[in-house]
Amino acid sequence: MIPVCLYFQVHQPYRLRPYNYFDVGRDHRYFDDDRNRALLERVAEKCYIPATAMLLRLLERHPAFAVSFSLSGCLLQQLREFAPHVRAAFQALAATGRVEFLAETSHHSLAWLASRAEFTEQTAIHRAQIEEDFGVTPRVFRNTELIYSDELALYLDEQGYAGVLADGVEPLLGPRSPDHLYRAMTPRGLPLLLRDYRLSDDIAFRFSNRTWKEHPLTSEKYDRWVSALTGDVLSLFMDFETFGEHQWKETGIFQFFEAWVELYLSRPGARFLTPSSAIEELPARERLSAPRLLSWADEARDLSAWQGNELQRDALRRLFSLEERTKASGSESALQDFRRLTTSDHFYYMATKSYGDGEVHAYFSPFDSPYEAYMAFMHIVSDLERRVAPARRDGPRSYPHPHPLPA
Amino acid sequence: MFGWEFPPWVTGGLGVASAGLVAGLLETGTEVVLVLPHHPFPPKHPLLRIVDSGAVSAAADKPHRKRFLLRLRRVPSLLRPYITEAAYQEDLLAAARDTGTTFRGHYGPDLAAEVLRYAEAAGRIARRERFDVIHAHDWLTYLAGLEARRASGRPLAVHVHATEFDRSASGGNAFVSDTERLGVTRADRVIAVSRYTADIVSERYSVPRDRLRVVHNAIDARESLGEWEVGEHDPLVLFAGRITWQKGPQFFVDAAALVAREIPKVRFAVAGSGDRLRPMMDLVVAHGIERHFLFTGFLPPAELDRLYARADVYVLPSVSEPFGLTALEALRHGTPVIVSRNAGVSEVIRNVLRVDFGDTSDLASKILSVLLFHPLSDALGSEGRIEVGRLSWKDAAEKCLEVYREMLREEG
Numbered sequence: 001m002i003p004v005c006l007y008f009q010v011h012q013p014y015r016l017r018p019y020n021y022f023d024v025g026r027d028h029r030y031f032d033d034d035r036n037r038a039l040l041e042r043v044a045e046k047c048y049i050p051a052t053a054m055l056l057r058l059l060e061r062h063p064a065f066a067v068s069f070s071l072s073g074c075l076l077q078q079l080r081e082f083a084p085h086v087r088a089a090f091q092a093l094a095a096t097g098r099v100e101f102l103a104e105t106s107h108h109s110l111a112w113l114a115s116r117a118e119f120t121e122q123t124a125i126h127r128a129q130i131e132e133d134f135g136v137t138p139r140v141f142r143n144t145e146l147i148y149s150d151e152l153a154l155y156l157d158e159q160g161y162a163g164v165l166a167d168g169v170e171p172l173l174g175p176r177s178p179d180h181l182y183r184a185m186t187p188r189g190l191p192l193l194l195r196d197y198r199l200s201d202d203i204a205f206r207f208s209n210r211t212w213k214e215h216p217l218t219s220e221k222y223d224r225w226v227s228a229l230t231g232d233v234l235s236l237f238m239d240f241e242t243f244g245e246h247q248w249k250e251t252g253i254f255q256f257f258e259a260w261v262e263l264y265l266s267r268p269g270a271r272f273l274t275p276s277s278a279i280e281e282l283p284a285r286e287r288l289s290a291p292r293l294l295s296w297a298d299e300a301r302d303l304s305a306w307q308g309n310e311l312q313r314d315a316l317r318r319l320f321s322l323e324e325r326t327k328a329s330g331s332e333s334a335l336q337d338f339r340r341l342t343t344s345d346h347f348y349y350m351a352t353k354s355y356g357d358g359e360v361h362a363y364f365s366p367f368d369s370p371y372e373a374y375m376a377f378m379h380i381v382s383d384l385e386r387r388v389a390p391a392r393r394d395g396p397r398s399y400p401h402p403h404p405l406p407a
Numbered sequence: 408m409f410g411w412e413f414p415p416w417v418t419g420g421l422g423v424a425s426a427g428l429v430a431g432l433l434e435t436g437t438e439v440v441l442v443l444p445h446h447p448f449p450p451k452h453p454l455l456r457i458v459d460s461g462a463v464s465a466a467a468d469k470p471h472r473k474r475f476l477l478r479l480r481r482v483p484s485l486l487r488p489y490i491t492e493a494a495y496q497e498d499l500l501a502a503a504r505d506t507g508t509t510f511r512g513h514y515g516p517d518l519a520a521e522v523l524r525y526a527e528a529a530g531r532i533a534r535r536e537r538f539d540v541i542h543a544h545d546w547l548t549y550l551a552g553l554e555a556r557r558a559s560g561r562p563l564a565v566h567v568h569a570t571e572f573d574r575s576a577s578g579g580n581a582f583v584s585d586t587e588r589l590g591v592t593r594a595d596r597v598i599a600v601s602r603y604t605a606d607i608v609s610e611r612y613s614v615p616r617d618r619l620r621v622v623h624n625a626i627d628a629r630e631s632l633g634e635w636e637v638g639e640h641d642p643l644v645l646f647a648g649r650i651t652w653q654k655g656p657q658f659f660v661d662a663a664a665l666v667a668r669e670i671p672k673v674r675f676a677v678a679g680s681g682d683r684l685r686p687m688m689d690l691v692v693a694h695g696i697e698r699h700f701l702f703t704g705f706l707p708p709a710e711l712d713r714l715y716a717r718a719d720v721y722v723l724p725s726v727s728e729p730f731g732l733t734a735l736e737a738l739r740h741g742t743p744v745i746v747s748r749n750a751g752v753s754e755v756i757r758n759v760l761r762v763d764f765g766d767t768s769d770l771a772s773k774i775l776s777v778l779l780f781h782p783l784s785d786a787l788g789s790e791g792r793i794e795v796g797r798l799s800w801k802d803a804a805e806k807c808l809e810v811y812r813e814m815l816r817e818e819g
Contacts, residue, residue: 020772021669310782352758352786371760374783375776 001270002179002229005193005278007142007165008240010048011072011108012040013345015366019376024383030337035366037082044083047244052089054243054254058261059096064271065261066098069240070142073106073126074343076133087133094134100274101130103138103161109342110306112143112152113293114320122339123159140164140275144344146195146237146296147303148172150289153184153192161190163279165237167296168194172288179231181282185289191279192288195237195296199225204238208251216252219260226264232282233273237296298353306347311374315347318381322388329388337384341377349373408432409442409529409541409548409555411488420732421488421568424600424624425544428566429477431625431804438476440536442551444484444525447502480536482528485514485521486547489649491682492518492580519582526550533558540811542566542598546583549590562595562814564807566622570607573727574653588612595814598622598807600730601751607729622806623755625798626735641672642778645718645742647711648733650681655724655747655764657683657690662724664694665771670778678703678714716740719784720777724764725750734759738795743777743787745770755798758791 017032058065071090079087093099105111106125111118123141130138139162143152148166156164168178176182178196183189202222206212214221226234239246247253264270273281297305307313319341326338349365350373367373410425432439485498495518502514515521529551533541541563543552549565556563571579571587591597591612597619599605605619644666646659656677663675677687677700684702691700706714715721721737721744728750735752737744738759746753748761760777762770777784 020769021775022665022768022772309786311786314780314782352790368761369757371758371783371787375773375780378776378780378783379772 001264001267002226002231002234003271003273003278004226004264005068005233005235005273005275006066007068007070007102007235007237007275008242009070009072009142009145009238010075010240011070012036012043012075012078013108013343014074014078014340015039016346016373016376016380019379019383021379024379025386028333028337028383028387030380030383031340032366036078040078040082043241043245044086046249047241048083048086049089050249050254051240051243052086052093054258056089056093056096058258059093059098062261062265063098064265066100066272066274066277067093068100068102068140068274070102070104071130072104072108073122073129074108074340076129091134094136098274100140100276101134101136101138102140102142102165102275103127103130104142105144105342107339107343108144108345109339110144110147110316110344110347111342112147113303113307114316114342115323116155118320118323118342122342140193140279145305147293148290148295149293150185150291153190153290154186157184157186157188157190162276163191163193165193165195165235165275166290167237167294167301168197168235169294169301171292171294171301172290176288177231179229179234181232181278181284183284183287185287189284189287191284193233193235193275193278195235197296199234200236200238203236203253203257204242204246207242207247207253207256217256219256219263222256222260223263227267233278297348304353305351306344309350309352309370311352311370312347312350315350315374315377315381318378322381322385325388326384331388334384334387341380341384346373346377350377408439409543409551411443411544420624420730421545423732424568424730425566427625427627427800428804428807430627431800431802432807433476434801435804435808436476437804437808438478438538440478440480440532440538442480442482442529442532444486444547445481446485446487446498447483478536480532482525482532483513484525484528486525488545488547490518490547495521522547522550522586526554530554530558533561540564540814542807542811543590543594544568546571546587546590549586549594552590553593562811562818563593564596564598564810564814565590565594566598566600567591567604567608567729568600569653569729570604570611572607572611573604573729574651576652576726594618595817596620596810598810600624601754603749603751603754604729620806620810622803622810623751623798624730624732624735625800625803626732626739626795627800641674642670643718644673644675644774644778645678645714645721645737646675646723647678647706647714647721647736648723650677650679650684650687652683653726653728654681654683655726656687658724658764658767658770659722660687660690660694660696661767662722662770662774663691663699664696665767666774666778667696667699669775673699673778674701675699676701676703676714676718678706678711680705711736712740715742718742720745720774722770722774723747723750724762724770726764728752735795735798738788738791741788741792743784744791745773745777756791756794758787758794760787 014031015036016030055067104126105122107122109122111122141156141161142165146167153164178194182192184192207217243253293303294301326334349367350370352370411422429439515524533555541552541555541561543549544566545568552563552565571584591608591614597614599608599621602621605621608614648654650656666673691697715737721742723731723734723746725747728747731746731750731752734744734746744759746759747764753759760773
């Protein structure tokens with residue numbers, strides 16, 4: 001049987017509150033604490049609590065079961081504030097010794113696209129968070145939403161990471177199968193573990209889709225598909241919120257998954273690998289090249305989910321134009337706010353893709369429209385700008401990309 | 408079809424919409440008997456083309472064929488879109504003075520009598536003409552539609568462009584709402600210009616959902632819009648349309664006061680006229696922002712087009728807005744649009760900013776956002792223009808044809 005590597009992304013952003021032009025310079029509260037707490041409590045009840053309980057049962061029952069997580073720093077911080085019992089549930093999983101925590105940016109951010117310095121600092125913050133909460137040091141890197149390129153791999157290799165995760169998309173693989181361990185296009189050949197997006201999305205996206213020809217997906221059917229694979233490792237990467245949030249419990253997602261794990265493990269030689277054990281045990285194949293940035297998002301699997309239109313690019317540029325000033329200001333609260341604004345979700349909400357993908361964006365967005373998301377973000381960045389570089393009292397009002405007003 | 412002339416009374420969407428629909432129907436090859444109230448003295452504007460010999464709208468691209476499909480029947484009448492009792496009395500007086508014209512003194516003594524007189528004329532026309540279905544636009548012609556049905560036995564669709572609940576805060580005029588109720592409850596089908604309006608008709612007049620259909624308004628591309636010579640670069644915010652309680656002019660002025668404090672060079676243009684024009688001007692003076700304001704009065708279409716093209720943002724802060732055709736006009740020029748959340752137009756166009764009409768701080772913030780953030784105004788303008796380009800009166804006409812077929816099937 002092909003070994004299976006499970007990895008779940010667990011993340012909740014600090015969502016913005018409605019913020020308009022007249023709040024600039026007057027109100028420095030950017031985040032909707034009540035809403036963030038309410039949403040975290042809801043997703044904890046629907047997903048985190050029952051899903052971690054399910055994984056703990058499987059870990060206790062089966063020595064061959066293992067799992068890995070990337071827990072974003074935003075999530076860890078919100079768990080501390082709003083849901084310590086969920087944090088305890090992840091710690092209970094960690095105590096089994098068969099759960100790996102991956103490295104990433106502290107703020108599930110787009111920092112890689114904008115600033116190497118900020119990216120480095122955020123990975124260090126995240127490492128410290130994982131060490132503090134779980135007593136382990138992450139070794140394998142997973143960038144925000146599997147954003148990946150040769151350049152990222154080179155950087156990670158230089159930093160001494162043991163490996164990196166990416167999506168198994170055609171621009172990277174060509175005709176090859178994703179179900180092997182590959183190497184990144186670096187001198188040392190950093191181990192590269194690729195998501196089998198077809199089998200991952202069968203669970204994450206299509207499970208409850210009644211128009212899908214394979215609906216309903218049973219554990220037996222899924223087991224047949226997995227048994228038919230011939231590769232070295234099947235990498236199933238998905239949002240943890242798949243369980244109970246994206247796919248409601250009424251769809252039978254929990255029963256399906258647990259039954260499939262049981263069924264799979266009843267096969268001779270079946271076992272789960274963490275990314276680290278996969279990298280240690282499996283033979284690595286050839287180097288794969290990704291000259292352009294890839295991700296696991298939307299149909300396009302590129303950066304268009306966060307940087308596809310001028311609103312999104314403008315917002316990211318404006319934010320990072322304040323990086324140096326924010327750090328030089330010495331204000332801890334300003335820096336914290338800056339980092340929470342680097343989270344990819346804020347840019348995702350600004351996507352104007354019209355069809356298909358747009359519906360997914362709208363599902364996740366707390367805003368009425370991408371334009372609302374952009375305006376709130378830009379006014380907040382304007383306020384941050386005033387905090388870190390106060391305008392001269394007698395000077396004109398400083399504002400991003402002002403309308404060209406003649407003198 | 409009981410419609411309205413285009414353009415002479417282009418102070419509102421009714422004339423534009425009913426004429427657009429006729430053009431769309433002709434394009435599908437449908438024969439139309441168009442019955443219009445013929446006003447003795449429509450407003451004279453150099454650029455206006457009054458309906459005659461089949462030239463229904465500027466969108467007509469096959470005039471000869473259209474002339475063949477279109478039969479025009481005019482009824483001398485003082486009825487015009489959005490007329491009120493007071494305005495009717497003014498017109499009646501003017502007609503009485505206007506002794507040198509076609510005036511014969513046969514108009515009704517008040518608006519209600521004139522509506523009834525028009526309905527009787529409609530019955531006479533219906534007995535003479537051959538047609539399959541009847542289509543009546545807005546309350547002034549509902550009785551005409553009902554009378555035509557009685558005379559011909561053909562099924563009737565009434566087209567709701569607005570309700571008395573939109574026009575007035577207090578439920579409005581009893582004769583208007585009674586006529587409206589009669590029309591929408593007796594008709595075989597009720598066509599509403601938006602889901603928003605369909606909901607009002609369903610809730611206020613208890614019209615069953617299975618008789619309600621939504622056909623959104625549309626707009627047709629014009630060949631050349633002509634760019635206005637822009638003599639100045641000051642940011643320009645536009646309000647255009649009837650200046651009535653329904654359109655929320657006071658919210659526009661309150662928001663303008665907030666915007667003017669932030670951008671001293673901003674200008675606000677108000678194009679149109681109505682019973683709230685004077686109070687609107689008073690409010691501008693009360694805010695002390697009169698130097699930012701330009702009141703153009705009623706503008707002929709070509710000049711209004713230039714204003715749409717020149718404006719940096721178009722604002723429609725209506726209290727109640729069945730559709731909001733002017734938003735499409737602005738977007739056709741690539742001008743970003745801010746509309747009331749409840750406006751019917753936002754059911755068909757996604758690339759607009761929405762506001763709660765009373766939230767002037769939010770409205771002002773959005774005006775400022777469009778003026779300050781170029782990526783925002785570019786996206787709203789270009790994406791909105793693309794969306795508007797996908798709309799056409801022919802598609803709206805096809806939906807009406809489907810309603811006609813339903814009525815004819817039921818008839819057996």
